[in-house]
Each structure stands twice: as structure tokens, then as C-alpha cells.
Amino acid sequence: MEFLEFQKRVYRQFGLNLEGYKEKQLKRRITSLMQSQGIDDFSSYFQLLVKDEEQLMRFLDKVTINVSEFFRNPDIFKSLETKILPDLVKNKPRLKIWSAACSNGSEPYSLAIMLEELTPGVKHQIEATDIDKKILEVAKKGYYEERFLKNVSPDRLKKFFKPHDKGYLISDEIKRRVQYRHHDLLNDPYGRNYDLIVCRNVTIYFTMEAQDLLYRKFSEALSPGGFLFIGATENMLRYRELGFEKVMPWFYRRAAN
Numbered sequence: 001m002e003f004l005e006f007q008k009r010v011y012r013q014f015g016l017n018l019e020g021y022k023e024k025q026l027k028r029r030i031t032s033l034m035q036s037q038g039i040d041d042f043s044s045y046f047q048l049l050v051k052d053e054e055q056l057m058r059f060l061d062k063v064t065i066n067v068s069e070f071f072r073n074p075d076i077f078k079s080l081e082t083k084i085l086p087d088l089v090k091n092k093p094r095l096k097i098w099s100a101a102c103s104n105g106s107e108p109y110s111l112a113i114m115l116e117e118l119t120p121g122v123k124h125q126i127e128a129t130d131i132d133k134k135i136l137e138v139a140k141k142g143y144y145e146e147r148f149l150k151n152v153s154p155d156r157l158k159k160f161f162k163p164h165d166k167g168y169l170i171s172d173e174i175k176r177r178v179q180y181r182h183h184d185l186l187n188d189p190y191g192r193n194y195d196l197i198v199c200r201n202v203t204i205y206f207t208m209e210a211q212d213l214l215y216r217k218f219s220e221a222l223s224p225g226g227f228l229f230i231g232a233t234e235n236m237l238r239y240r241e242l243g244f245e246k247v248m249p250w251f252y253r254r255a256a257n
């Protein structure tokens, strides 16, 4: 079985459409998984995924890659905190925010913490979505080992977390601020009227065409003047064509129509 046929079968059987992912990278990740099982053809591997749920979970994990941490790239989060958010809350008391591909919740909870400090008690609407249902359960629990918290100041740790087991639990107050939902960025419809969309460290796995489409859809999903915040290793080259103006590295504003 060719890789393309494998992709098609995965889509039909498990509803996971891999078409928008960079093929070489994806193939490399999947082949290394196959090798770890002593399998060297896609047909046998597909059969294994159909009958062995644990292998299927490992496959989904490998394809989606869940690495995340609180305030990932702290200097850039500082720009969000000091330059972008104050402007947004000045113009609108209650923001609508989307953390797209939120992984284990570190990202939306980081946003909720910053907003609680900026506008204490205000219940902004923070939606957080991911394609991986398992990681969404992790996010909802809100339990983190220390390695996820290295950018959290002692002050914030004291105020917004409580020690639990070998790590920390996010406070209920912050947890309540984030609504989680399953969503596939490449295949599901997008919401509307967001003031801020945070989408970091996922488009790197997508083809250029898929990235362009996604950025265009983000621009339509934003309110006029709303911001898109992207990952530290990302750069939207054709931002003008895609409906944005660049405010500073990693921050784009929806252009006026």
C-alpha cells in the first residue's frame, strides 16, 4: 500500500484527514512508529491500527504532537501582556478569545492568568480547541508537573495553582474561565467575532496551501481590529493577501475591509 492510500484509509476508518499535513515530515514520523513495531509496510500497519486501540492511540499521539508549556516563549507572552491585551481590554470590556490547537491547556490557562491580572474578576470568553480528544481531557483536569511550569513566576504559582501530587493543579477560578471543545483546524468550520486568536506551533506541520487557507479563515473569524498571535518559529509571509496587517513579529491584526 502506498502512503497516499494509507492516508485515505485512515480518513475513512478513523475520520482523521491528514491531507493538509506536510507529507515528508508526517511520513517520517509514521515510519518511525511502524519501525518500533517491526512493521515496514503501510498495509500491515493499517491493519494493526484497526485491531489494536493502544497502537491507534500511539499513532494519533505521534501525528498530533502535544508539546506545550505555560507562557511558552515568555518574552513574546510579555509583549502580549503589555502591548496587545491592554489595548484590547480598553476598547472592549469582555473579550472573546480562541486558543486554537491548545494542547494540554497551558496556553489558554496562561491567557486566563494574564487577563485575571489585567482585569480582575472579569469573565472573558476563552475558548480552547484541539483535534486530540485525549489531550483535551488532560487540559480539563488542569494538573501539571513542574516541567510545564518553568516560566510561571513564584507569585503566579502561589496565586493560581495549588500543589498536588508531584506537581500542581490550576485553580478552579482559572479553570472555569476556559471552555474546551474538540475541533479540527483543517476540516471543521470556524467561529466568528474573536478579538484574539492564538494559534501557535501547529501550522508548522501543515502544507503551505493549508496554512494559507487557515490564516484566511482566521482573518474572517476575527472581529475588525482583532489580533492573531502565532508561534515563535512562524512567520506569515503573505499576510496582506490573507487579510492582515503586521503589528510586530508574531502579532497580526485583521485589516479593515
Ligand SMILES: C[S@@+](CC[C@H](N)C(=O)[O-])C[C@H]1O[C@@H](n2cnc3c(N)ncnc32)[C@H](O)[C@@H]1O
Binding pocket: 063, 064, 065, 066, 067, 068, 069, 072, 100, 101, 102, 103, 104, 107, 129, 130, 131, 132, 135, 183, 184, 185, 186, 199, 200, 201, 202, 231
Ligand atoms: C505542539 S502543540 C502546540 C500547543 C500550543 N499551541 C503551544 O504552542 O504550546 C500542537 C497541537 O496541535 C494539535 N493539532 C494537530 N493537528 C491539528 C488539527 N488539524 N486541528 C487542531 N489541532 C491540531 C495537536 O493535537 C497538539 O495538541
